[in-house]
Amino acid sequence: MKAVLLLARRELATYFNTRWGLVVLGAVLLLDGLLFNAFALTGKPRYSADVLEDFFYFSSGTTMIASILLTMRLLAEERQEGTEVLLQTAPVSEAQVVLGKYLGAFGFLAIITLLTIYMPLEIQVNGKVSWAQIAAGYTGLLGLGAASLAIGTFGSTLARNQLLAAVIGSLVLVLMLLGWLLSRITEPPISGVLAYVALFDRHFQPFMRGRINTESLVFYASVTFAFLLVSTRVLQFRRYR
Amino acid sequence: MIEVQSLRRTYGTTLAVDDVSFTIEANTVVGFLGLNGAGKSTTLKVLAGLLMPTDGTVRVDGVDLAEAPVGFRQRIGFLPEEPPLYDEMTVREYLAFLARLRGLPESELDARIAEVARVTQLDHKLEQVIGELSHGYRKRAGIAQAIVHRPRLVILDEPISGLDPVQIVDMRQVIRSLAREATVLISSHNLPEISQVCDRILVLRDGRIVADGTEAELAARFNRANVVALTVRGDRERFDKLMAARPEVRSFEVRREEGGLIDAVVTMEGDDREALVAGIVGAGLGLRRIDDAVDELEEIFIDLNREVAA
Structure with a gap:
């Protein structure tokens, strides 16, 4: 566990010490703010709960984009720069490397996500929303972010450079987002499976409306676990190639 | 002690290393030679724990790579x-991060970083950001990371490539000092360098060890002890005739002819330099220099490759 935390701490520090991390942080906060002002605060009278729901809707998109941007460098950059050898020759397992790096990225994404809290607070000040809806929405964002980060980490373990890592991560993410659409044009039982794996449609929407859905939390945890496991296997496989 | 037994490594159907076995005693500096494609890099990667062997065993101090990869x-310390x-990162942050990752106790961290910085002559660069270091100091930082956790085997792949002459002399000193606490395995294309710092040489060709010994032992294998380099002032034709006629000369090769000076490498039947010198002087040629053949290891290496190819 010590090695995992050490790797996570270094990863987190790298986001703060390099331009890339700060650019992602700034861009996400700016985009969230712009979307919130342009679409959620329309100037027309609306229920606060609906405004908050819109905020979480926009934030889910920026969270997924941020996940890909943050994870594309995790392992692909080490490979690109030749520093991967430091991790491969260190007395730590592949699972520890993947988990450590993932936790660092998750920590940074969590900080970005929580920095958006001023927007729900603005709604709270000017209107009336329940703290439960705010808490549920952020729980959903962190769950969706956790799963997206794991998908991005997987892309990063496969790719030789960061751009390719982002492309692989995005493709997998988009495929999982489109599950709901594909489920409509396929027959059962495939349609049922596709609807279930849809990252946003079935699993995130309840959180936006203030409902903490245990099934969806289990789903996000499963996606995270599965992609981190496959990422670990990819690194292990490289030693035997 | 490093023990490699019947090591075999394939990439798909391509055989890169075939039945390689050797043992290295502790605190020895060993040179690892081989032409490109000889299987040198693959062997080093297996020894560094980067790749798993297809077959065979690799042990460091009795710890087996396949059975206990983390241990x-x-x-191991590895410098690619x-x-x-x-x-x-600054040099200090970098070394501290890797020392911690490799399990060095926190209580020993500061003292060990200071010690490693002294050995690699990085003392005054510890607070500098790595991205701002010159090539020579980057190389030293690479060596420092390879030894910071007190490994038993330090593997250095081309440690002097890209260094200037002054840095090469410093690096030689650094490599020798590493042997006080670990076994050092050096892979290099710079044969004179290998010959200067290594106690023993392993030569790999086509995935197999084809020679193993000290430079003197390898020299004896090809009668290299009787090979001398000459610089003679005089006529080329007379020199050629003289060399062909001298009984102690087995063969000779003129390497350079410039400004009336002839540089040649002469292989003798025995170590009979006195007779050769007397013959040259007696023939009225001016002997300017007689010495052991320069780049001797290079000559051995070429002979060895010829022998194995034959």
């Missing part, structure tokens, strides 16, 4: 040809 890697550095 094995704890005992291009030093793996985190450019945004």
Whole structure:
């Protein structure tokens, strides 16, 4: 566990010490703010709960984009720069490397996500929303972010450079987002499976409306676990190639 | 002690290393030679714990790579040809991060970093950001990371490539000092360098060890002890005739002819330099220099490759 935390701490520090991390942080906060002002605060009278729901809707998109941007460098950059050898020759397992790096990225994404809290607070000040809806929405964002980060980490373990890592991560993410659409044009039982794996449609929407859905939390945890496991296997496989 | 037994490594159907076995005693500096494609890099990667062997065993101090990969890697320090550095960190942060990752106790950290910085002559660069270091210091930072956790085996791949002459002399000193606490395995294309710092030489060809011994032992294998380099002032034709006629000369090869000076390498039947010198002087040629053949290891290496190819 010590090695995992050490790797996570270094990863987190790298986001703060390099331009890339700060650019992602700034861009996400700016985009969230712009979307919130342009679409959620329309100037027309609306229920606060609906405004908050819109905020979480926009934030889910920026969270997924941020996940890909943050994870594309995790392992692909080490490979690109030749520093991967430091991790491969260190007395730590592949699972520890993947988990450590993932936790660092998750920590940074969590900080970005929580920095958006001023927007729900603005709604709270000017209107009336329940703290439960705010808490549920952020729980959903962190769950969706956790799963997206794991998908991005997987892309990063496969790719030789960061751009390719982002492309692989995005493709997998988009495929999982489109599950709901594909489920409509396929027959059962495939349609049922596709609807279930849809990252946003079935699993995130309840959180936006203030409902903490245990099934969806289990789903996000499963996606995270599965992609981190496959990422670990990819690194292990490289030693035997 | 490093023990490699019947090591075999394939990439798909391509055989890179075939039945390689050797043992290296502790605190020895060993040179690892081989032409490109000889299987040198693959062997080094297996020894560094980067790749798993297809067959065979690799042990460091009795710890087997296949049985205990994490414990094995704890005992290894590896510097690839291009030093793996985190450019945004200072040298101290970099060494501390890797020392911790490799399990060095926190209580020993500061003292060990200071010690390693002294050995690699990085003392005054510890607070500098790695991205701002010159090539020579980057190489040293690479060596420092390879030894910071007190490994039993230090593997250095081309440690002097890209260094200037002054840095090469310093690096030689650094490599020799590493042997006080670990076994050092050096892979290099710079044969004179290998011959200067290594106690023993392993030669790999086509995935197999084809020679193993000290430079003197390898020299004896090809009668290299009787090979001398000459510089003679005089006529080329007379020199050629004289060399062909001298009974102590087995063969000779003129390497350079410039400004009336002839540079040649002469292989003798025995170590009979006195007779050769007397013959040259007696024939009215001016002997300017007689010495052991320069780049002797290079000559041995070429002979060895010829022998194995034959």
